[in-house]
Each structure stands twice: as C-alpha cells, then as structure tokens.
Amino acid sequence: MINNLNMYIEGANIPVMTTDGTITKRVYFNNAATTLALRPAIWNVNANIPLLTYIDAPGQLGKRTTISYEDVRDRILDFVGGDTSKDTVIYVKNSTEAINLLSELFYQEDPEQVVITTAMEHMANYLPFISRFKTAVVAVTKDGDIDLDDLENKLNTYKNKVKLLAITGASNVTGITPPIYKIAKLVHEYGAKILVDAVQLVQHRSFHMKPYDDDEHIDFVVFSAHKCYTSFDGGVLIGPYDFFSKYKPFLDGAGTTKFISSEKIIYSEPPKRYEAGYPDIFGVRAMGEALKFLENVGLNNIAEYEKKLYHHARRGLQSIPKVKMYAQDSKQINIPYIAFNVDGIYYTDVANYLAYNHGIEVGAGTSGADLYVQSLTGVSPTEAYELYVKGKATGIIRISLGMYNTLSEIDRFVDAIRNL
Ligand SMILES: Cc1ncc(COP(=O)(O)O)c(C=O)c1O
Numbered sequence: 001m002i003n004n005l006n007m008y009i010e011g012a013n014i015p016v017m018t019t020d021g022t023i024t025k026r027v028y029f030n031n032a033a034t035t036l037a038l039r040p041a042i043w044n045v046n047a048n049i050p051l052l053t054y055i056d057a058p059g060q061l062g063k064r065t066t067i068s069y070e071d072v073r074d075r076i077l078d079f080v081g082g083d084t085s086k087d088t089v090i091y092v093k094n095s096t097e098a099i100n101l102l103s104e105l106f107y108q109e110d111p112e113q114v115v116i117t118t119a120m121e122h123m124a125n126y127l128p129f130i131s132r133f134k135t136a137v138v139a140v141t142k143d144g145d146i147d148l149d150d151l152e153n154k155l156n157t158y159k160n161k162v163k164l165l166a167i168t169g170a171s172n173v174t175g176i177t178p179p180i181y182k183i184a185k186l187v188h189e190y191g192a193k194i195l196v197d198a199v200q201l202v203q204h205r206s207f208h209m210k211p212y213d214d215d216e217h218i219d220f221v222v223f224s225a226h227k228c229y230t231s232f233d234g235g236v237l238i239g240p241y242d243f244f245s246k247y248k249p250f251l252d253g254a255g256t257t258k259f260i261s262s263e264k265i266i267y268s269e270p271p272k273r274y275e276a277g278y279p280d281i282f283g284v285r286a287m288g289e290a291l292k293f294l295e296n297v298g299l300n301n302i303a304e305y306e307k308k309l310y311h312h313a314r315r316g317l318q319s320i321p322k323v324k325m326y327a328q329d330s331k332q333i334n335i336p337y338i339a340f341n342v343d344g345i346y347y348t349d350v351a352n353y354l355a356y357n358h359g360i361e362v363g364a365g366t367s368g369a370d371l372y373v374q375s376l377t378g379v380s381p382t383e384a385y386e387l388y389v390k391g392k393a394t395g396i397i398r399i400s401l402g403m404y405n406t407l408s409e410i411d412r413f414v415d416a417i418r419n420l
Contacts, residue, residue, distance in 0.1 A: 144327030
C-alpha cells in the first residue's frame, strides 16, 4: 500500500496565504486539469540540461540524446501494452494535437465516412471530428454512463460508413470508466476501429491495448504527459505503423521527409513523418521518467489507494445535505474524481471560496466536457445557451485526486464545504 507520495511531488506541500492572512498548506485537487510535477522527472531534466544537443547530432552527446529520446517510445509501448512489432508511438504536443492528427489521417482516408463519438467526451475528443466529418454522438444514461444501446443503434444506422469510434477511457468529470474492451469488441464487429482517449486513465489504473488478434484490441490510444506528473508539454498518439505509413504529414517541416529536391519529396517513415520541427527533448525525457515512477509504485497500488481517497471524499460530501453530487449511481466510477454543486451557490463562487479562504484548488466549469456537464446537470442545449448569454453558464465543481493526495486533505476540504 502506498503512503506519503507527496514528498515526491513538487509544490504539493507549499504554504499559501488565505484571505484572512492565515498561512496554510496548499491542497491541490485539480489533478485532472494538470497534475503537479514529480520530482524525479524534474531532476532528470535538470541533470540533462547541460548536455543538451539536437537529436541525431553528430558526436557522443548527440548519440546519447537520440538514444534516450527514442528509448522512451519503447517504455510508452510497454506502459500501454502496445505491440512493438506493429505499433508506433508518435510524439505530439498533447492529446489535443494527437486527436487532431488522427482525425486528419482518417479524413485523408475517406472524408465521407461517419465517425462516432460520445456525449461523455472532453471537447478534444469531439471537436476534431465534428469539424471534419458527419458524426454521430452516443448519448449518456441518467447515471452518467455511456448508453450502450444507443452505441449499438448508431453502429447499425451507419453500418459500413463508420470507420472510427472515438471514446474516452475515463471521464475527466465523473471518473467513470466506460467498458472499453466490450465496446472495442462491438466496434470491431462492425468493421470499425476504436480510439481510446486515455488522458485520464493511464496515471490511475493499469491499461493494456491487448493483442491484435484479440477482439478487444484497442487500435489507437492517446495520452498527455502533463497529466502524468511531468509539468511539461508532450503527448502521444499510438497505433498501427501500417496505418500511419499510408498518409501525409498533418504538420509539414523538418524531419517529416527523408529526401527533398525541387522535383521530388520522399516522406520519412512513421513516427518521424508526423513529428515536424524541434523535438520536445525534455518533455519526452520527463515523460519517460514519470512513467517509470508510476510503474515502480505500481498502477494497481495507485488504483487501490485512490479508491480509498474517492470513497472518503464521497462519504464526506454525502454527509452535507446542500451538496449535490453527480453520477454517483454509476457502477463504473474507477477514477477518483467527483463533480458536484452546492445548493444556491454558483460553482465559481464555491471554487473561489475554497481557494481564497482555504488554499484548496479545485476545478470549476465544464472542465472541457460541455455536453456531458449539460447532461449531468439536466440542462438542455437551448437552456445552456440562454444561461451562457446571461453570464451564468452551466458548470460543476470538480475535485480530481491523485496518488499523492491524502485523507487529511480531504477532511480539510469537506470541512470547508460544510462551513460554506
Ligand atoms: C479526457 C480528456 N481528453 C483530452 C484532454 C485534452 O488534453 P490536453 O489538454 O493535454 O491536450 C483532456 C484535458 O483535460 C481530458 O480531460
């Protein structure tokens, strides 16, 4: 069982001053937005700054830099259970860029195809498809889960036209984890592929893409390093090398080609073909180090510990009548996030009260999952627009816990809400 991981986290224990002048220890419950930084990741970067050179540069430092940069791809594949002989890892700025890239490649494949996405998604897994394709959006149930009947209906309705389902591996609002393997199997029966947005999953639970010959294989995966405790840019798009070798770069520039003359362009093989411009040497280095740390602690240990945190927070909030939590009847909450509102108090006021009066940082708003938050709060699209125009947009308060948060921090937070 893990304990006291906060000593490995930069900024987890810093003092902050509240409005009445009290100095208190900061509590950070906004890990779904970005996690705080792991010290080993920062140390690793700092130690290597004096050795900075370009990757592929001639000489021993160039060789060292290139090897450490490339080796992280293998660590990532291992981390998500990818197939080293079939999958490739493309480094991108973040998951948003990864999903835009994938959407663009599917567009190159067939602009007329239908993409299915869901009403649970962060907008990063919705807008890149809405803007390019005819899309079908799977509804969520009243408990906040993916409506599997609706998914099957949509697959049936758009049979032979659907080539991709884009779905989250874990909601960034409620911590619900849709049954992605069951869904993958269903999607494959319809001849389509599945993209799992694992941005809120891989730092909390062990995740596996499963073998290619398994019906439950996950075809494409994205995640972001800054949500895995690096504090830097860096994200990945993982999927079949053969798929990526068919298309043209989304961003053009240095590295994407292996030969150019005024008469001819030959593109690099993937992943380089999709990595235009300056490589994110330190972001990648930090990602490798952070994933190593998570593996050493053990994802199962992290999941077990975070479950305790979640239940403690949930019990605390349940004991306060003016708190309304969302989606708590779901049986699929596996990530320690809770979305709630407080009767009669606007969500930004609650969040500001927590931060200014108690030094407790939480998320407030739609957390980028606009459709999902509207559905959870029971606000129709028309009402949502009217509220937005009035300057009272729909939203929730979200606590998103991480492996280094503690029960006593949760007690402080619950007391603060009780005294609101
Ligand atoms: C579920 C989910 N997907 C995608 C993203 C986008 O991640 P990034 O901002 O790192 O591109 C987020 C960000 O919060 C998210 O929560």
